[in-house]
Amino acid sequence: MKVSVVAHPQFVVADIDPRLYGSFIEHLGRAVYTGIYEPDHGTADQSGMRRDVIDLVKELDVPIVRYPGGNFVSAYNWEDGVGPKEERPVRLDLAWHTSESNEVGLHEFADWCVSANTEMMLAVNLGSRGLDEARNLLEYANHPGGSEWSDKRIANGRKEPFDVKLWCLGNEMDGPWQIGHKTADEYGRLAHETAKAMRAFDSSLELVVCGSSNAKMPTYPEWEATVLDHTYNEVDYISLHMYFDNHANDVGNYLAMNQKLDDYIMSVAGVIDYIKAKKRSSRQVYISFDEWNVWYHSKEQDKKTLAGADGWPFAPPLLEDIYTFEDVLQVGLILNTFIRRSHVVRIACLAQLVNVIAPIMTAPNGPAWRQTIFYPFLFASRYGRGKALDLKVKSPTYKSDTAGEVSCLDVSAVHDEEGGFVSFFVVNRSDKEMEAEFDVAAFGSASSIVDHQVMTHADLKAVNTETNMDNVAPKKADTATLSDGRLSATCAPYSYQMVRIKV
Structure with missing residues (x-):
C-alpha cells in the first residue's frame, strides 16, 4: 500500500515552542521518593538525588x-517543604491517601532542576487555599530580598531568587475529585484575582488557568468559556488534560484515539477565539496540555491503596504502568498531533517523568531504565524543534469505532532551519505494510539521510523490565533511500520510525 507525503519549507504550521516537550513530577507514589530522590542510593548526589535518573532526564532533554x-497541590501547604528538613511536618495527602514527609520541597526540587538541565513550572494551591498563599509563594520564590518571604528564603539557604516564570493557577478545578473543587464561576473569579495579584508583582509572568480535566466532563466546553470569560486578559494559557487507554484490547480503536485529542484541541481553540472576540482583546491565549499519557495498566492494582485499605503508606507504588510496544505507537501519535497543532498547543507535559505513568522506571536501591515510551518522546524532544510543517499526506485509511476513518500512516515533520535538517516522525497504525514516498524537492538539494530509527516488535504487548531493559528499543536502519528530491521508506505494520535528512 502506497502513501505520498509532500513537505515544503513554506508550508509551516508554527515555530514550535520547545516546552511542547515538557514533563511533570508530582508528590505521588514513587515519583519523588525512590524516583528522583533516594539519599542512600549508590548514585545519589550530595542532595540525595539519583544521578542515574538525572542522566536519563537529560537524555530526554526536557x-x-x-x-x-497534580491533585496533590490542591491540599498542599508549600511552607511545609521549606526550612530545615528535621522540622518539616509529615502530612496526610488526601488526593492519593498516602503520607508526605516533605523531605523534598521547593529548594530541593529547584536544585534537581539545575542538575537535570530543566526549569520549574510551579503550581499554586487554589483548592484548599487561595490568593494570599499564591502571592506569598511567588514572593518567596522570586523576590531578591528585603521582604518577609524573600528573607525567609535567604534564611533557608538560597540567596538568589528562583525566578520562576511559568505558573499554574491550581489543578483540575473542574473535577469533583479535587480538594476544593469549584464551579466555573467560583474558580474563574478566584483565578482572575490571583492572576491579577501575581501580575502586580511581575507583569512578565506566564500564567496557566485550569481548563477541563478531559473532554468527557459534563461541564466541557462551557467550563472553558466561563473561566476564560473571567480571566482572558490576565492569563496566557488554558490547561487541558487527556489520558489514553486500551481497556477493550482493540488495537485499531486504541490507535485512532489521537483524532479525539485533535478534536479536543481544536474545540478549545474555537472557545479561545470566541472569548477573544467577545473581549475585543488583542491578547492571544494558547493551550498548555500539561497532562497527557497512556494510563490504564495499573488502575486495578491501585484501587486498594487509593480506597485507604493500606492506611497512609509513605511513597507506595502507585500508577506504575508498565508500557507496551503498542503504547510506543500511541505516544508517537499523540506527539505527532501536538506537532501538527503547535500553533495552538505551545506547552505540553508528559505525565509523568519517573515511576508514575512514566518513561523512566527505577528500583529502590537498584537500577533505572527506559520504558518503551521513552523512545518516541526522546526522538520528538531532540529532533522536533524548529518549524512544524503542514504536510500534504495521501494515505489509505481504516474505519474505527473511536473516530471513524483514520489514515493508516500518521506523519508529522519539523524543519530545523538553522541546522539544515528535516525530521519525519512516522507511525504505521495499521496491520499492513506501507510504502511511503516523501516529496522533499522544495528543500533544494537534500543531500543525505543522517539518521533513520525504527521501532517494531512481533508482540504488541512486549515491555521493558528491570531484567530485560532493551526488549523494546529502536534500531538504526538503512532501508530508506533519498534521490532526486524523493525520500522513500518502507513502513512495517504497527511500526514507529524517525527519519532525519540533511537539506
Missing part, C-alpha cells in the same frame, strides 16, 4: 517540569 502537582 525543557520544563511541572511541580508539585
